[in-house]
Amino acid sequence: MVYENCCTQITGCNIIIVLLCLLSPLLLTHCACSPTDQIESKVLYQASQPDSVKTIHTPAFLIKEAEKEYNKIGLPSVRKAADQKTEIYVDPAQPAVFFESQEFSTTRGRYQNLIYRIHFQKVPFSFSNIHITAGNNPGILIIYTLDTNDHLLLITTVQTCGCFLAFLPTSELPIEWFPSDWPADSQWIYGHCLPSLLHPSPIDDSEKIVFTLESETHRVCDVAVSDQDTPHDLHDTIDVKIFPMKALYHLPLSDDRTTTESFFEMDGPRKGYVRDNTKILERLFISWWAFDLYVGEDKAFGAADTSEISFYTSLKFWDREESDLKNFPRFLSYWGWKL
Numbered sequence: 559m560v561y562e563n564c565c566t567q568i569t570g571c572n573i574i575i576v577l578l579c580l581l582s583p584l585l586l587t588h589c590a591c592s593p594t595d596q597i598e599s600k601v602l603y604q605a606s607q608p609d610s611v612k613t614i615h616t617p618a619f620l621i622k623e624a625e626k627e628y629n630k631i632g633l634p635s636v637r638k639a640a641d642q643k644t645e646i647y648v649d650p651a652q653p654a655v656f657f658e659s660q661e662f663s664t665t666r667g668r669y670q671n672l673i674y675r676i677h678f679q680k681v682p683f684s685f686s687n688i689h690i691t692a693g694n695n696p697g698i699l700i701i702y703t704l705d706t707n708d709h710l711l712l713i714t715t716v717q718t719c720g721c722f723l724a725f726l727p728t729s730e731l732p733i734e735w736f737p738s739d740w741p742a743d744s745q746w747i748y749g750h751c752l753p754s755l756l757h758p759s760p761i762d763d764s765e766k767i768v769f770t771l772e773s774e775t776h777r778v779c780d781v782a783v784s785d786q787d788t789p790h791d792l793h794d795t796i797d798v799k800i801f802p803m804k805a806l807y808h809l810p811l812s813d814d815r816t817t818t819e820s821f822f823e824m825d826g827p828r829k830g831y832v833r834d835n836t837k838i839l840e841r842l843f844i845s846w847w848a849f850d851l852y853v854g855e856d857k858a859f860g861a862a863d864t865s866e867i868s869f870y871t872s873l874k875f876w877d878r879e880e881s882d883l884k885n886f887p888r889f890l891s892y893w894g895w896k897l
Contacts, residue, residue, distance in 0.1 A: 605655040605798050620771065628774070630653065638812075656800070675860075710728050724745070765783055767782070768782050
């Protein structure tokens with residue numbers, strides 16, 4: 559079924575869980591998500607509004623354990639290492655959101671995608687708390703799909719490696735356009751329970767959609783419509799500057815602001831991948847049966863991307879073309895959406 563594929567294939571697949579649990583009991587002890595009531599600190603990062611974009615169409619991110627540097631939304635940056643070679647890193651002291659708008663068409667009509675991208679310093683690794691996605695410079699894409707009347711129909715969230723895909727339809731989307739087996743109340747996305755339907759108000763301009771991100775893994779673990787005027791007693795609020803998506807290709811060198819470099823590899827076999835981003839555990843445990851040496855590595859996405867790599871969202875290697883996020887109409891159809 560489509561919904562089962564969405565929750566199983568894209569979030570790591572049952573095969574991964576079986577393999578990891580067979581290979582190491584230690585990994586099994588850290589598969590479950592941490593209880594919310596153990597998290598003491600949260601910070602709300604609010605993206606600045608792009609021109610002509612409504613408040614409800616601009617995301618906010620509630621970050622768990624935000625005192626830890628690797629949990630903070632940061633600015634992709636470039637610096638010289640000790641050997642004088644340049645290296646890419648994400649600076650948690652400077653939060654940033656990258657934005658781009660794209661249009662697409664299907665047989666039903668024309669639509670607009672508002673695409674937001676954020677990055678983090680790393681998914682940490684330690685033998686006491688193993689994450690298979692451990693690595694540097696990971697990110698998340700949040701995509702708002704609007705119709706020609708500016709109604710929000712669907713939100714797509716996915717890590718910038720293509721994993722942990724989740725769809726969040728709104729009450730503006732006709733029910734007959736949903737996958738045939740879409741759950742009524744909630745959906746299970748490998749360890750996290752997300753709502754199956756969002757109900758943003760079509761007239762309340764103070765609302766925002768808040769994405770709660772898990773500590774360490776940066777997984778989307780909750781999504782809710784929130785009135786931005788509601789006092790946030792349990793956390794601080796940070797306003798985050800927004801940059802055009804193409805700025806990721808022109809990052810200024812930290813000690814030479816006249817020199818810029820790309821966040822992504824621009825040639826060779828890794829063209830289109832985030833630099834300094836190798837995911838060792840995913841390569842070790844998944845690449846050999848997924849037939850992809852670079853599985854789990856984060857990728858470019860947007861109009862400035864000239865690479866030919868697939869932003870596939872299914873681990874079925876025979877479905878890479880059909881599940882490629884770069885062809886959004888075909889991607890939606892593959893997952894059962896009838897826009």
